[in-house]
Amino acid sequence: AIQTCTQTAIASKDSKNARNGFILAAIIMLPMGFISAMLGIVAASQVPGLASAKLALPAVITQINPWIAGFTLAGLWAADVSTATGLAVGQSTMFTKDIMVKYFKPSMSEKGQIWTSRIMMLVIIVLGYFFAINMKGIIDTLMKLLTLWTPVAVLMFFAFAVPKICKKSTGIVVMLVGGIFGICSLFFPQLVIAKQAVFGTCLVSILLVILTALFDKRPANFKALYGKELDELEKEEKAAV
Template sequence: MNVTLLIVIVYIMLLYGLAWYSTKLKSGEEIVEEFFLADRGFPAYIVAAMLTGLAVGGASTIGVAESAYTQGISAGMYNAAWAVGAIVVGFTAASRLRDLTVTTIPELFGNYYDEAGRVIAVIGQIIIQIVITSLQYIAGGAILASLLPELFSVNMGALLTAIVLGGVALIGGYWGAGLTNLINVIVIYIGVIIGAIMSISKAGGISNIVANLPVGLQWFDPVAGVGIGIIIAWFIVMITQTHSTQAVVQISFAAKDGQTAKRGFILGGLIILPIGFICALFGIVAAVQFPGLEDPAMALPKVILNLPAIISGLTLAGLWASSISTTVGLLLGSSTLVVNDIWKNYIQTDITQKQEHIMSRIVVVVITALTFLLAITVEGILDTLLIGLTLTTAYTVVVLFTIFAPKLCKKSAAFWTIGTGIIFLFVWVFVPAIRIVSHPIFLAWPIAIGTFLLVSMLDKTPANIPNEVVESEST
């Protein structure tokens, strides 16, 4: 049997086995909270594994190697930005977010601000997460198609990716996601480290690689290739989105307590930090071994295919694990938004725990199918839609004011801040004349803060923020 295929089969069996085992960890009392938040019982190491699994996806592996093929080691700063974002949240907001005891960001907005804020928050969050989920299917499909071309096209690989991650989420819920991500992170690191070491050795070692790299670029400079402006934008975007993207914040909601959330986010950031630079090495090796690639996205697969079968199989499992690990968290985050903030509030307000549990599983299946269809039908516009991550700026501004300056929060602040952010991004995409900076994030922050403070001055109705939050901020 094909060694690479055997590794993939064993890996899938391991993931499903862990998802099944996770069902034995449930108390059976609050079944819906268990499905979406693991009964708020994650220890710090599972928090770290969930966060790392979410961060290290196709963009952090294949995408980084693609950039490194032409821009050098500085492409790894993408993951460094993710890591810093996680660590900043750990030191600033993770424990406070956990102490709020809510399930979603829109729920927080609905409870503290108004229903209009909740509705617009749900719309934006779902769009962001569904787009990113679809991108992971594409990445997973590309990995399988590159390394097992006799068995998979990109679409067939994306389908298998969707089936595996949908099954893990459906069977194990958030506990299943946590345990499988723990294994995913281990597989990712084993695969890419062994693959990087072997690829460097096969290319004649670092000294030979340096001697044969194309001239004109500082290949091992951490900034020069990508450029300081883009790197600053990466850091701002990542620090922003880690404070308010549902899939990220939901991890802190699932921690045992505030201190566990804090430790888990800091540990997760430290684990995330090196993976981008390791993957960037694949791109640099490819620049020596395969100069002139028409599609730089093939840099990493080309290098891996040049390795012995067992090594390429391990590396494949690691890379595919990156797509699986990211998508399970995103899928459950999107399902949480649909069930908690749409179905329970506007469709079936008298839903029972048993009905909600059934609906949670149905929504997982539906979103898995929808995101797969998006991945195979509208791939051409996904790069444009990725700019939607900048929308998290508006969410982050509202969240930070809520937990650090609640006295400035007014009832309509969430609606207007997020609404203005959506309008700004729409104009940025369709009216190029306003692009006076290199990345929309540089305008998104002042617009969001300005909108929030303007509403704070004009709206005379305070937000409905609990006294304990206000007192905590005062303390």
């Protein structure tokens, strides 16, 4: 589902580089939250009386150097487009390969698969546009999306940081149960911790990883991702050192 993360992981040279890349990306992303908060503070001080928090970024952009403003908006657009294209391609490919070809039409030609993927990409883009123009607020929408993405983030962290703890059932259990809890927490305030559903979903996802590590003795299949089992990868890393 998170095609951009999957593409990055698979494109890595080996598991060590993939793990280090994700950790470095997390460190680089950390200041972004503070920078976003600073933009809000600047907007509140320089342009008081804004009708909505959604107007904070446009208000700040109009007050700074046009070159800086242009690069800022270009960066936002690049982030949106690069993420959206990866997700659209991933979703359409999964629908074509994992649903249509696997269950409904195994004999589908390559040309038919390409056209099916293109049609699905168009449907996904149209649906994305519909949701974008009908969302109530960017912050509220982002927090809801982060809540649904949290089980994947937790799973990716453990898979690359401490892969030995991941078992064969870890992925499906964390994605399914953690995702269901995240959806439920958006509708039932009783499940929310510290006024944000993402925190409870994160704790539940971590707990699920620990439980599967305790009760499932089957190792995770890393060969599907890297072409080699975890033990082989560790031996290669030790030999390289």
